[in-house]
Amino acid sequence: MKRIIWATGAIVVVLVLVIGGIYAVSTSRLTARHEVTPPTLSIPDDPESIVRGEHLLTLSKCGECHGEDLAGKVIIDEPFLARLSGPNLTPAGPLGSQSDADLITAIRYGLSVEGQPLLGMPTAEHFHFSDAELVAMIAALRALPPVERTVPPQKVGLLFRALYLAGEIELVGLEQVDIHGPRPDPVPAEVSLPYGAHLARTGGCYSCHGEHLAGGPMAGAPPDFPPASNLTPDASGLAEWSEVDFVRSMRQGIRPDGSSIDPAMPWRYTQAMTDAELSALWLFLRSVSAAPYGQH
Ligand code: HEC
Ligand code: HEC
Known part of the structure; x- marks a missing residue:
């Protein structure tokens, strides 16, 4: 009897340590602060740039995670996995009060205004947009009709954290690119x-x-x-x-x-x-x- 109690106690202690470890290590990576210096770019507002930007937002499938109208969407909400939601990208959402530099930082580097990873943002793809493409996309976001919608904040559960630490899922897109590395030369838009x-x-x-x-x-x-x-x-x-x-x-x-x-x-x-x-x-x-x- 005593042995069983000891064994159960030991298992509980190990479990608590493992779960605590998973939370501690994952939290340090999920909330790590990163310093980047976004380039100073001016955002156009002519109709041609806005149309080009809308096209790029479509090809990038922003709507899959931010909603068809880009006004926000809950992507996944499962207790042990995660709750991830794409915020409202229309001027009625948080972007309305953010600077152009904040938006460049969010889209190119996958970082929030606090300098922490935007979880679930496909930064490994977005990082490769040229300056011209990026500013056209921001122009299109700024020109969206404002839609009032608020999405719940992110919450990452135990299983998602464990899968993330095991390298099975990519929650922090910026970890897949060298955000401090040199930018590739822009590629002309042509059949090449x-x-x-x-x-x-x-x-x-x-x-x-x-x-x-x-x-x-x-x-x-x-x-x-x-x-x-x-x-x-x-x-x-x-x-x-x-x-x-x-x-x-x-x-x-x-x-x-x-x-x-x-x-x-x-x-x-x-x-x-x-x-x-x-x-x-x-x-x-x-x-x-x-x-x-x-x-x-
Ligand atoms: C979100 C995931 C996803 C992305 C992004 C994606 N694909 Fe796919 N693609 C799939 C899946 C899954 C299938 C298989 C669908 C099926 O079995 O019917 C597929 C099938 C295809 C097929 C059909 C081939 C065949 O015989 O089954 C082509 C062509 C293709 N993808 C091209 C592309 C190209 C080019 C891109 C980039 C522009 C791309 N895909 C991006 C998930 C994706
Ligand atoms: C695979 C899903 C996914 C796709 C695709 C995606 N995003 Fe996101 N995005 C998210 C999530 C989730 C967040 C919130 C992350 C967080 O708060 O940690 C986010 C956050 C953002 C933010 C920060 C908003 C704020 O409140 O500060 C911006 C800006 C943004 N996304 C723009 C875009 C644009 C533009 C595109 C397309 C080029 C895009 N996203 C494509 C999932 C996605």
Whole structure:
């Protein structure tokens, strides 16, 4: 009897230490302060820049997390996992009182006005937007019609913290890029391989299709998500596809054999890509090395 009590006591102590450890280590990373010096950029307000910015906000799928009208949305709310919500990005929300530098810092570096990580923001994608693209996006945000909506604050549960520390889910996008490193040279928007690579990077193809674009199950995806497809010119990928097939898949969500692509593939957003953007992206996808399905 005594032994059982001792053993139970020991297990409880170990559990408390492990849980306490997970909270302590994850909190220090999730709330760490980062210093960056955002560039001084002037935000345009001409209609052409605003239209360009709206297009980029669509291709970046901001609406997936901030709501279709960008006025805020609860992304996930599960007790042991997390509650994550994309704040209201219209002028009626917190952005209304933030400076342009605050917005540059939030979008490019994934940092809040307090200099702490914005949890769940895909900074590994946004970081690659050029200055011109970034200011056009901010111009479009500033021009949104104001919508009153408040979302609940973020809360990260034990399981999400453990998965985050184990490297299974990415909660802090800025940890995946060198936010203090040099900025890449801007790429002209034209039908070219470098621009296709830029569109793949900023369009988030890597975050679902993997670092080699070879597809496979996605870490941290909801259980009803199918694995991502192989986008490389491998036999298990797009080897047999033509550009016309690719454009149809990105605009209508249909494969060459007529089957539909699951809406987990965000073709609702990629359908907004222009002919030139899709041609550039196809040029790029044709240039990557063929990799077997699921290669990491
Ligand atoms: C995968 C989900 C996701 C996507 C996609 C996303 N965001 Fe966010 N964003 C969030 C979450 C979650 C927060 C709140 C994070 C926090 O408070 O820790 C946030 C916060 C922000 C903030 C800070 C708001 C504030 O209250 O200070 C800005 C600005 C922002 N996002 C802009 C954008 C823009 C612009 C895009 C598209 C280019 C975008 N986001 C795409 C999830 C996302
Ligand atoms: C949010 C995750 C996500 C993002 C971002 C994403 N994809 Fe996908 N994609 C998927 C999933 C999941 C599938 C498989 C859907 C299915 O099985 O029906 C898929 C399928 C595809 C297919 C169909 C191939 C086939 O035969 O199944 C193409 C083409 C494709 N994606 C291209 C892209 C490109 C190019 C990008 C970047 C602009 C991109 N995807 C971004 C998740 C994503």
